[in-house]
Amino acid sequence: MSCEQALPLLYDLADGDIERDNAVWLALHLAACRDCADELAELRKTEAFLSSEMAVAPPSGLARRIAQSAELAQRSRRRDSLWLGLAALVAAACLIVLLAPVSGPPAALTVLWEQGASAAHFFATLPSSGAQALIERAPGLTEKAADFLPGGVSKKLTSILVAMIAVQLLGSVWLLTFKNSRQRAGNGS
Amino acid sequence: MTVERLPDEDAIVERILEGDREAFAAVVSRYHRVVFSVAYRMTGSRAEAEDLCQEVFLRAFRSFHRFDRRMPLGPWLRKITCNQALNHLRHRNIERRILIEQTVRPLEEEVPDGAQDHEQLLLQSERSGRLQRALDILPPPQRLAVTLKYVEDLTTTEIAAAMEAPVNTVKTWLLRARERLRQELADEL
Numbered sequence: 001m002s003c004e005q006a007l008p009l010l011y012d013l014a015d016g017d018i019e020r021d022n023a024v025w026l027a028l029h030l031a032a033c034r035d036c037a038d039e040l041a042e043l044r045k046t047e048a049f050l051s052s053e054m055a056v057a058p059p060s061g062l063a064r065r066i067a068q069s070a071e072l073a074q075r076s077r078r079r080d081s082l083w084l085g086l087a088a089l090v091a092a093a094c095l096i097v098l099l100a101p102v103s104g105p106p107a108a109l110t111v112l113w114e115q116g117a118s119a120a121h122f123f124a125t126l127p128s129s130g131a132q133a134l135i136e137r138a139p140g141l142t143e144k145a146a147d148f149l150p151g152g153v154s155k156k157l158t159s160i161l162v163a164m165i166a167v168q169l170l171g172s173v174w175l176l177t178f179k180n181s182r183q184r185a186g187n188g189s
Numbered sequence: 190m191t192v193e194r195l196p197d198e199d200a201i202v203e204r205i206l207e208g209d210r211e212a213f214a215a216v217v218s219r220y221h222r223v224v225f226s227v228a229y230r231m232t233g234s235r236a237e238a239e240d241l242c243q244e245v246f247l248r249a250f251r252s253f254h255r256f257d258r259r260m261p262l263g264p265w266l267r268k269i270t271c272n273q274a275l276n277h278l279r280h281r282n283i284e285r286r287i288l289i290e291q292t293v294r295p296l297e298e299e300v301p302d303g304a305q306d307h308e309q310l311l312l313q314s315e316r317s318g319r320l321q322r323a324l325d326i327l328p329p330p331q332r333l334a335v336t337l338k339y340v341e342d343l344t345t346t347e348i349a350a351a352m353e354a355p356v357n358t359v360k361t362w363l364l365r366a367r368e369r370l371r372q373e374l375a376d377e378l
Contacts, residue, residue, distance in 0.1 A: 008360075011360075011363065011364050011367065012360075015345060043367070043371070046370060046378055049316075049374065049377060049378055050320070050335070050338075051339050051342070053313075053316050053317055053320045054226065054230060054336060055222070055223075055226045056229045056230065056317065058221055058222055059235065059239060062221055062225060062239060062242065063221045065239075065243070066217045066221060066242065066246045067210065067214040069247060070210070070217075070246060070247060073250065074210070074250075
């Protein structure tokens with residue numbers, strides 16, 4: 001066995017991770033080679049130094065600070081979950097209202113009724129495209145009646161829903177910004 | 190972070206999943222010294238090591254629902270520590286790091302808790318500082334491998350599992366790291 005072959009085995013030996021055959025060959029080599037024997041002695045000194053110096057004592061109170069930050073993270077996560085749940089609920093409600101077909105409301109029918117009973121009946125039974133055509137041609141129909149076309153939704157109701165979504169989005173953005181700034185402040189301290 | 194399970198590990202994990210903060214504090218108390226030592230030897234700064242230590246435990250806290258209870262906690266936390274430490278080094282400003290690490294660290298940074306004799310403290314501080322400067326020269330994977338080996342007295346196989354690297358690669362890292370450390374610490378040994 002040459003010294004080049006012996007060198008990695010010295011580390012295996014120091015680690016207690018050497019195969020039996022290699023251990024035998026290395027022992028024979030070490031008995032004959034002073035340099036490699038010295039190398040092993042140096043290696044053992046290094047091992048002893050690293051073992052004694054590598055670990056570092058943590059600052060006092062670190063464990064407590066970590067536990068506290070985990071507690072804060074848990075609270076923050078609960079609050080976020082609550083907020084997200086609320087946001088999902090509002091979004092679902094908005095979707096339901098927006099997508100649900102609106103049947104002819106009494107106010108629209110009243111306006112149409114004023115144009116004549118037969119016209120109102122005719123309008124109510126027409127498909128939406130036919131109703132639109134009729135409104136365009138009929139000068140007597142008001143904007144209010146047009147708001148209640150089959151499949152449509154009141155403009156006022158839409159405005160309210162849009163405002164609700166906007167408030168929800170702004171709230172979420174504020175929450176995230178607030179959380180990030182607090183996190184940065186926490187990391188900085 | 191020994192491979193063996195804590196006597197009441199199953200119960201502790203169960204309690205953490207139920208939101209018991211004291212159970213999590215017990216885990217922090219059990220493992221924070223080792224995590225801090227690895228974090229410090231990887232970053233070379235107590236402040237950074239403290240942040241990194243907190244990140245490791247917070248990540249663990251958030252991921253407990255994914256923890257495989259058939260496995261012991263120690264190796265799982267060790268793997269998180271390795272990933273976080275290497276990510277931390279990847280992302281931080283290298284120039285800033287070199288600048289900070291070349292400056293002389295205040296004595297209290299190296300003083301372990303509970304030590305009494307001033308001269309002994311000074312000596313330990315110098316030795317620990319020299320070791321740190323030698324470690325800082327090593328590439329991060331070598332530094333991590335050698336740190337895990339001497340902080341925790343791990344085998345090559347355990348280090349390979351923690352770093353998710355082949356055993357032979359880890360052997361090479363350890364060999365090169367120790368050769369370099371021996372050169373750098375020649376006066377110390």
